[in-house]
Amino acid sequence: MESQPRIGVYVCHCGTNIAAMVDVEQVAEFAATLPHVVVARDYLYMCSDPGQTLIKQDIQEQQLTRVVVAACSPSMHEPTFRGATREGGINPYFMQMINIREQCSWVHTDREKATQKAKALVASAVAKAALLEPLEDREVGVTPGAVVIGGGVAGMIAALDVADAGFPVYLVEKSDHLGGHVADLNRVFPTLESAKELIEPLIKRVQTHPHVTVLLNSQVTGLEGYVGNFELQVTNSKSEGPNPKLSVGSIIIATGYDIFDPRRKPELGYGQYPNVITSLEMEHRLATGDLTVDGRSPQNVAFIQCVGSRDAQVGNLYCSRVCCMYTAKQSRLVRELLPQARVTVFFIDVRVFGKGGEEFYDETRAKRVRYRRGSVSEIYQRDGRVVLVGEDTLLSRPIEFEADLVVLAVGMEPRADTATLSTLFKLPRSADGFFMESHPKLRPVDTVVDGVFLAGCCQGPKDIPDTVAQAKAAASSALIPLILGTVPVESATAVVDADLCAGCGMCVDVCPFGAPALDPLWGVSRVNAVLCKGCGACAAACPSKAIQMQRFTPEQIMAQVDALME
Amino acid sequence: MKTVIPVENGDTLVAVRGFLKRLLEAGVVDAVLVPMETPAGAVTPALVSDSRLLDAANPLAPVMGLNAARVVGPVSIREPRGKIAAVLRPCELRALVELVKLKQASLDDMVTIGVDCLGTYDVPVYEVMRADDGVDVAAYLASAQSGELAPQDGYAFRDACQMCEKPHVSALSSGERLGGVEAVVTLELFGADLSAGIPVTLPDELAEKLGLTDPSPGPSPARRREIIEKVIAARTQVRDARFAEMDRRLEQEGIEGVFAACVRCHNCMTVCPICYCKTCLFKSPTFDHEPLQYMNWAHRKGAYRLPADTMLFHLTRLNHIVLSCVGCGMCTSACPAELPVGRVFRTIGQQVQAVFDYVPGGNVEEPLPLITFREDEWMEVGEE
Amino acid sequence: MNNNAFEPKIVAFLCNWCAYTGADLAGTSRIQYPPNVRIIRVMCSGSVDPTYVLKPLLDGVDGVLIGGCHPGDCHYQSGNYKARRRIIALKQILKSAGFDDDRVWLRWISASEGGRFAETVTKMTEFLKEKGPNPMRREWAV
Numbered sequence A: 001m002e003s004q005p006r007i008g009v010y011v012c013h014c015g016t017n018i019a020a021m022v023d024v025e026q027v028a029e030f031a032a033t034l035p036h037v038v039v040a041r042d043y044l045y046m047c048s049d050p051g052q053t054l055i056k057q058d059i060q061e062q063q064l065t066r067v068v069v070a071a072c073s074p075s076m077h078e079p080t081f082r083g084a085t086r087e088g089g090i091n092p093y094f095m096q097m098i099n100i101r102e103q104c105s106w107v108h109t110d111r112e113k114a115t116q117k118a119k120a121l122v123a124s125a126v127a128k129a130a131l132l133e134p135l136e137d138r139e140v141g142v143t144p145g146a147v148v149i150g151g152g153v154a155g156m157i158a159a160l161d162v163a164d165a166g167f168p169v170y171l172v173e174k175s176d177h178l179g180g181h182v183a184d185l186n187r188v189f190p191t192l193e194s195a196k197e198l199i200e201p202l203i204k205r206v207q208t209h210p211h212v213t214v215l216l217n218s219q220v221t222g223l224e225g226y227v228g229n230f231e232l233q234v235t236n237s238k239s240e241g242p243n244p245k246l247s248v249g250s251i252i253i254a255t256g257y258d259i260f261d262p263r264r265k266p267e268l269g270y271g272q273y274p275n276v277i278t279s280l281e282m283e284h285r286l287a288t289g290d291l292t293v294d295g296r297s298p299q300n301v302a303f304i305q306c307v308g309s310r311d312a313q314v315g316n317l318y319c320s321r322v323c324c325m326y327t328a329k330q331s332r333l334v335r336e337l338l339p340q341a342r343v344t345v346f347f348i349d350v351r352v353f354g355k356g357g358e359e360f361y362d363e364t365r366a367k368r369v370r371y372r373r374g375s376v377s378e379i380y381q382r383d384g385r386v387v388l389v390g391e392d393t394l395l396s397r398p399i400e401f402e403a404d405l406v407v408l409a410v411g412m413e414p415r416a417d418t419a420t421l422s423t424l425f426k427l428p429r430s431a432d433g434f435f436m437e438s439h440p441k442l443r444p445v446d447t448v449v450d451g452v453f454l455a456g457c458c459q460g461p462k463d464i465p466d467t468v469a470q471a472k473a474a475a476s477s478a479l480i481p482l483i484l485g486t487v488p489v490e491s492a493t494a495v496v497d498a499d500l501c502a503g504c505g506m507c508v509d510v511c512p513f514g515a516p517a518l519d520p521l522w523g524v525s526r527v528n529a530v531l532c533k534g535c536g537a538c539a540a541a542c543p544s545k546a547i548q549m550q551r552f553t554p555e556q557i558m559a560q561v562d563a564l565m566e
Numbered sequence B: 001m002k003t004v005i006p007v008e009n010g011d012t013l014v015a016v017r018g019f020l021k022r023l024l025e026a027g028v029v030d031a032v033l034v035p036m037e038t039p040a041g042a043v044t045p046a047l048v049s050d051s052r053l054l055d056a057a058n059p060l061a062p063v064m065g066l067n068a069a070r071v072v073g074p075v076s077i078r079e080p081r082g083k084i085a086a087v088l089r090p091c092e093l094r095a096l097v098e099l100v101k102l103k104q105a106s107l108d109d110m111v112t113i114g115v116d117c118l119g120t121y122d123v124p125v126y127e128v129m130r131a132d133d134g135v136d137v138a139a140y141l142a143s144a145q146s147g148e149l150a151p152q153d154g155y156a157f158r159d160a161c162q163m164c165e166k167p168h169v170s171a172l173s174s175g176e177r178l179g180g181v182e183a184v185v186t187l188e189l190f191g192a193d194l195s196a197g198i199p200v201t202l203p204d205e206l207a208e209k210l211g212l213t214d215p216s217p218g219p220s221p222a223r224r225r226e227i228i229e230k231v232i233a234a235r236t237q238v239r240d241a242r243f244a245e246m247d248r249r250l251e252q253e254g255i256e257g258v259f260a261a262c263v264r265c266h267n268c269m270t271v272c273p274i275c276y277c278k279t280c281l282f283k284s285p286t287f288d289h290e291p292l293q294y295m296n297w298a299h300r301k302g303a304y305r306l307p308a309d310t311m312l313f314h315l316t317r318l319n320h321i322v323l324s325c326v327g328c329g330m331c332t333s334a335c336p337a338e339l340p341v342g343r344v345f346r347t348i349g350q351q352v353q354a355v356f357d358y359v360p361g362g363n364v365e366e367p368l369p370l371i372t373f374r375e376d377e378w379m380e381v382g383e384e
Numbered sequence C: 001m002n003n004n005a006f007e008p009k010i011v012a013f014l015c016n017w018c019a020y021t022g023a024d025l026a027g028t029s030r031i032q033y034p035p036n037v038r039i040i041r042v043m044c045s046g047s048v049d050p051t052y053v054l055k056p057l058l059d060g061v062d063g064v065l066i067g068g069c070h071p072g073d074c075h076y077q078s079g080n081y082k083a084r085r086r087i088i089a090l091k092q093i094l095k096s097a098g099f100d101d102d103r104v105w106l107r108w109i110s111a112s113e114g115g116r117f118a119e120t121v122t123k124m125t126e127f128l129k130e131k132g133p134n135p136m137r138r139e140w141a142v
């Protein structure tokens, strides 16, 4: 029997993220009064090196046997603090986290009550920590290989990186060809190189790579398993045969985006007047060099930016991040094709932040492309031309502008099938409707589902370089489990106290994974830890608690409940 | 096959004993599990292998100190085991069905002999009756024929028996069920003149082995049915009145009021045929608390009821077993504080069982409600 | 608004994969809700033993919330289906035993439903304010 536990409590400020709404000093002072607590501290960033060092030092100097960290969600930093605890010299599972950021400071506005609540949560964590049992890390083998969903630039780059590392990759593409939206472009900004020359070698490499299997006309329709060992059901819309099941260790989602349909803004006349076209249609025209409308070369060309972006009316509050640059590019190319024409860009703001972007924009303006700050609220037809009506937002004057070709710089939207995939993969979406990364700054390609990563515009609008960067990041993250060859699995499993077990087999009946079985000789339950996923269903069903879930024992849970009541 | 065990000189008990002896002598079973009378007159179950000793067997004694399903478990649960005939009352048979589902007993190698129940006394009552007035066995057995089930003057049947609406058995082999509790062999007392013969239903093959080859219709099924319906109607009336009364009490006082005088002796759990845990959670260290913990609770609540966790014990026990509660009422019999434990469990049990459309003690094949589920049930729950 | 000074206490058992993550999302999205709830993380709603719900109720907590994944979404396939039956049974027992079973809420909340989590806590807090304190807060009255 272990002697009395010695607990250290660490209350994190998270900069001001927690400290602004929770009186962290007070929480630490309170923690110091709790049973078995020998040291309680608050610190600016517990996850920082000095923060972790605090824990390690205290374990050694104060002979701590348990650690409680009151900070952010365990889904963020549980591994971090387990690591620090291990390095301090005690079993990593002697660390208990409690979340006072997502559950207190970020959701409450009354500092006193938030502090009160934080104290109760810390008390419950301390109560549980005192009863924690040591555990061993466990791992299972990984199925080598990855599935990449989406055959655009993001998907192809990610697939190639994983394949180049020597792992089999299945590239699942819904349409009948690779290349995605980039395949529809003419030239790309700011280098003006041909999109075809960019994309075709990529497609060729993918098609000929020995480790890449391309599945066209295919969609993922089923998913089972977890990081390291996923099973995906793929359905081919063209073939009758049996649908393949893919077994892989990680998954990259690179499903891209949909283009905003300007018909949703009927006031702009798209679909009604031949003079109004989308930027994508402009790409085709630029590719052929034919800009004529009704057989005549336009004299007055207008571009309207932010169509379907930054627009509360259509529900898209975000910036699509590429329209400013491609408008600059297209207007420049129009200028070159029609040296005599007037080329005007109506913008709300010009955002040309990428490498070489600002320079390109400056050059474009120097080439007599007129930029006019103004919002266009309506387009109507007059004598074969169209009239743009709106407001000059710089001069606060109404605009009435005649043009014979108008280009709508349409933005990006989440793909229509995002909802389906979100349900299938249990992936949350952010407010803009795109897939949500697990952390906007620190884990931009990870998702809440371990082993599933995001690449490209399915996570939010971005240009080609950013897409490629994210695709490569996703590939390298997806490679981690493949290269390691094992993934950690839940260390806490169900355990049976054979002396208490009456052999009723309730645990056997409720376990979805066949982990417990009745020993035919002794008539008591035994758990096959390899099969146990740690859900705890068996423990809830067992009336005498002969089977218990480690880290969630009745003693621990009831101690937590009790502490919360104070 | 339906036949009649002949009764000589009006001694029904001797006829029953003779029947049990034949089971042993014909080698049908290795032992008989049956209530036996001690020389001093107390009644307790025993596993009897020597047929001569069955002269002390008394499955008709109107006393119940134990739900015998509890003792069937250990002698049947796993191989190797002997072949056993167990003489059981309807509430014991029903408890046995639940225990089989809970893997605490087995029906393999088992001949269940179900006996219609005319009502039982608590042990202390039976002892007083024996000492003071003697037990009027003839009148007791005669009540089977009339269906006027009444305790001896000045005494009362066990609380659970007074409201028992499942006092009869039905043979597994017979077509007509009458909603009775099933057994392999059934001694059908209701509607019969037991001084003349005991109607019995049993599998043909077994009848042959026992030399009971002469099929006899016994009293007409209609007569039996009529008597059973009469008994059920009377009992149901009592039951419903008690349900209503207990509902009222629970609503007004709460279960904590009804169980206020509980001393947490765990007797109810110990005698409950369904409570099968080796060590009750409430006897485990999980519910050992530090002295300071009690002080905290006292501070929190102003006054803290002791023994601690008493309501948690009862509510948890309800959670664990109420769906399987067969209403034998041994808990009430065992409670030193004379609390209406059985009435509480039956009243609540009946409501919870209705939610899951589950009849405890019914069919061995029907799974326990809390280990199964359907995906498309209660779809509205959790979504509001 | 209720200007009653009574502040209900709620204990919430949230499954790690959906409801707890949903609560995290309410945090990262800065969706405000009343501070009356105290969360205990469990791996799955199917691991919530009714005794864990009874314990705080008898100790005087005003409400217990059990949060799990929507049907079909349980990380362990069927934990929430089992939880559903167990909690239905528990609520019926409480009701039949003369307790207020409305103090026990079972709700499905997905990892992406931060708003739904906040809303659930808000509604439950309001509801319990209306209802008043759990009589088990103090066992004796004189």
Ligand code: SF4
Pocket: A493, A494, A507, A510, A511, A512, A513, A514, A515, A516, A527, A531, A532, A533, A534, A535, A536, A537, A538, A539, A549
């Ligand atoms: S914890 Fe879950 S997976 Fe493990 S044995 Fe129990 S029911 Fe099965």
Ligand code: SF4
Pocket: B261, B262, B263, B264, B265, B266, B267, B268, B269, B331, B334, B335, B336, B337, B338, B339, B341
């Ligand atoms: S037998 Fe009676 S006193 Fe003993 S625990 Fe049960 S209800 Fe309480």
Ligand code: FES
Pocket: C015, C016, C017, C018, C019, C043, C044, C045, C046, C067, C068, C069, C073, C074, C075, C076, C077, C078, C079, C080
């Ligand atoms: S994991 Fe959420 S309910 Fe099972």
